[in-house]
Amino acid sequence: MDLNRFQRAAKLQDAGQIAEALKEYQSLANAITDVGEKASVMLNEVNCLSQLGENExxxxxxxxxxxxxxxxxxxxxxxxxTEALLYKDEGKDEQALKRLNELLADHGKLLRTPSHEFLWREIQIRRGIVLSELGRSSEARPILEEALSFEELANADRGNDRGTVLYYLARSYLDLGEFILAEEKYVDALKQDLPEGFQPLAHYELGLVYYQRKAFARAIQEFELAESKTDESCLSKRSIWEWLSVTCKHLGLNSEADRYEKLAKTP
Known part of the structure; x- marks a missing residue:
């Protein structure tokens, strides 16, 4: 395999130039005769196609x-x-989790060998995230806690992934009522390079943490940050306004509470 071309394609993919990376992978795959190397490059094509929404x-x-x-x-x-990741991108979390669990059950011995342990760690990261998204927070918690110790997430180039793991761990703590731990992880997550759309969610959910801890002024700050950052693709302003109204009432900010209540009721 031409490693220079492969690395060039990988850099394009990491930079978000997915269509360009796909063309490079396709050209490279066509030039490879070794079955294993060809399959490896083709799997990168699958990831690019999925990122482009070309699931079929x-x-x-x-x-x-x-x-x-x-x-x-x-x-x-x-x-x-790769198939598990494709299920995840398609929004089929149950199927993604099933495939990830099957990988551990069927290939556990191989995955704990030095040459494959990195893949075991990647599987665990994805399992923790999917379990959290499915609301199975008590199962997600220990997996995500362990994932933070993985060497891959200490790499500066994986700041996006570390932020994602911190976010889902914080969300699991929130679901489990562990508000002090949730606050710590949300704050840490917001210091990372979070994926697009995660920042408003993290601020909003941190606001919920502060509300539960009766730190109402801090909750308002986080809700307002969420309001300013959301494009409503993953978090509606109506939900934020409803919480702002309720929280303002606790501080006696009645005019502000009424304003947010009216906004929340606006068609």
Whole structure:
């Protein structure tokens, strides 16, 4: 494999230039004859197609990878992990979790070998996130706590991923009523390079933490930050205004409470 071309494609993908990265991966895959190397590059194509919302094409390419690989090839484990990520991108969290659990059950011994342990850690990170999103916070908590110790998340280039893990761990603590721990992790998450859309959610949920702890002034600050940052694709301003109204009443800010209540009721 031409490693320079592969690294160039990976840099394009990391920089968000997904269409350009896809073209580079496709060109590289066509030039490779080694089955394992070809499959590896094709899996990167699948990830790019998924990121572009081309899920049907992504599944078609993934099927080609499965057909290419021998039945007992270790690369099939990577293909199954990519399939789990594809389920996640499609919003099929239950199927994603099922595939991730199957990977651990069927290939646990392989995944704990030095050459594959990095993949085990990636699987655990994704399992923790999916469990949190499914509301299974008590199961997500220990996985995400352990994930923060993984060497990959200490890498400056993975600040986005570390922020995501911190966010979902904070959310799990919030669900479990562990408000002091939740505050700590939300604050840490907001110091990271969070993925797009996560900042308003983190501020909003940190506001809920402060509300539960009766730190109403701090709750208002966080709700206002969430209001200023949300584009409403992941968090509606109506929900924020409702909490601002309730919280302002606790501080006797009745005119502000009435204003937010009217905003929340505006069609």
């Amino acid at each position: 094409q992504a599944r078609k390419r993934l099927s080609e990878v499965y057909n290419l690989l021998p039945e007992h090839s270790e690369m099939r484990v990577h293909a199954q992990f």
